[in-house]
Every structure is written in C-alpha cells, then in structure tokens.
Amino acid sequence: MTLTTGQALASIFVMAAVTFLTRALPFLLFGRGDSAPKIVLYLGRVLPPAVIAMLIVYCLKGVTFATLGGWLPSLIAGVAAVVLHLWKGNELISIFGATAIYMVLVQAVFA
Incomplete structure (x- = not known):
C-alpha cells in the first residue's frame, strides 16, 4: 500500500x-x-521483576514433559542465564548466551 x-x-x-x-x-x-513521586518510585522498584516473571512464564508456556527434548533445553538455558548473570552481571550477555545455548540444544542436540 x-x-x-x-x-x-x-x-x-x-x-x-x-x-x-x-x-x-x-x-x-x-x-x-x-524527587520523583512515591508511586513512580514504587513502580520503578516493582515493575522490572514483574515483567521478568511474566516473560519467564510466557517463555515456558509451551514446555512439555513428554520427552527430554521438551523440557531439558529450556531448563539448561534458564540455568545458564542465571549463572551468566551472576558471573558477569550483564543482562545482554545473559540473554544472548542463554539464547545461543538454547538454540544449539534445540537445533543440534535434541533435534
């Protein structure tokens, strides 16, 4: 158009x-x-963890426990994201690293 x-x-x-x-x-x-209003400070403190929790639920909604390939890649990638974040403290490294691990597991290991 x-x-x-x-x-x-x-x-x-x-x-x-x-x-x-x-x-x-x-x-x-x-x-x-x-200073910012109290409601803005409250939302700034509460919303980031709430958004992350919603993203985790959304990402794991399709996990099936019928086979190892249905849940193990998600578990490994989730643990990798936590470990990378605790190790490096960088959100982008955690996201990209866990995504790369998940894609390798899904495409090559559990194909």
Missing part, C-alpha cells in the same frame, strides 16, 4: 507528536521537583 504525500506527512506528524509527548509528559505531570 502506497501512501499519498498527505498521508505520509500526517503519519510523520502523528509519530513526532507521540514521541514528543512521551518525552515531555513526565515533566508536565511531575514538574522538576527534587
């Missing part, structure tokens, strides 16, 4: 306005006080 010039300009304007508002909204709502 090809956009007309007007549609393209309208799309660019809407995207720019949304981007600007998402950057400016915290300053408009909370001002430039010394």
Whole structure:
C-alpha cells in the first residue's frame, strides 16, 4: 500500500507528536521537583521483576514433559542465564548466551 504525500506527512506528524509527548509528559505531570513521586518510585522498584516473571512464564508456556527434548533445553538455558548473570552481571550477555545455548540444544542436540 502506497501512501499519498498527505498521508505520509500526517503519519510523520502523528509519530513526532507521540514521541514528543512521551518525552515531555513526565515533566508536565511531575514538574522538576527534587524527587520523583512515591508511586513512580514504587513502580520503578516493582515493575522490572514483574515483567521478568511474566516473560519467564510466557517463555515456558509451551514446555512439555513428554520427552527430554521438551523440557531439558529450556531448563539448561534458564540455568545458564542465571549463572551468566551472576558471573558477569550483564543482562545482554545473559540473554544472548542463554539464547545461543538454547538454540544449539534445540537445533543440534535434541533435534
């Protein structure tokens, strides 16, 4: 589908306005006080573990226990992610390392 010039300009304007508002909204709502509101501090403390927990549940929802290949690669990759994170303390290394281990196990070992 090809956009007309007007549609393209309208799309660019809407995207720019949304981007600007998402950057400016915290300053408009909370001002430039010394500390953030308590609800923002609470959400900053609680949301990251909650999101990680939801991602873990989502990633493991398709695990089957009928065969070793159905659950062992996920378990090994999950343990590898924890070990890599405790060892290096870097989220990207943990994610990429565990993903690589999982893909090797699924594609080559438990194929």
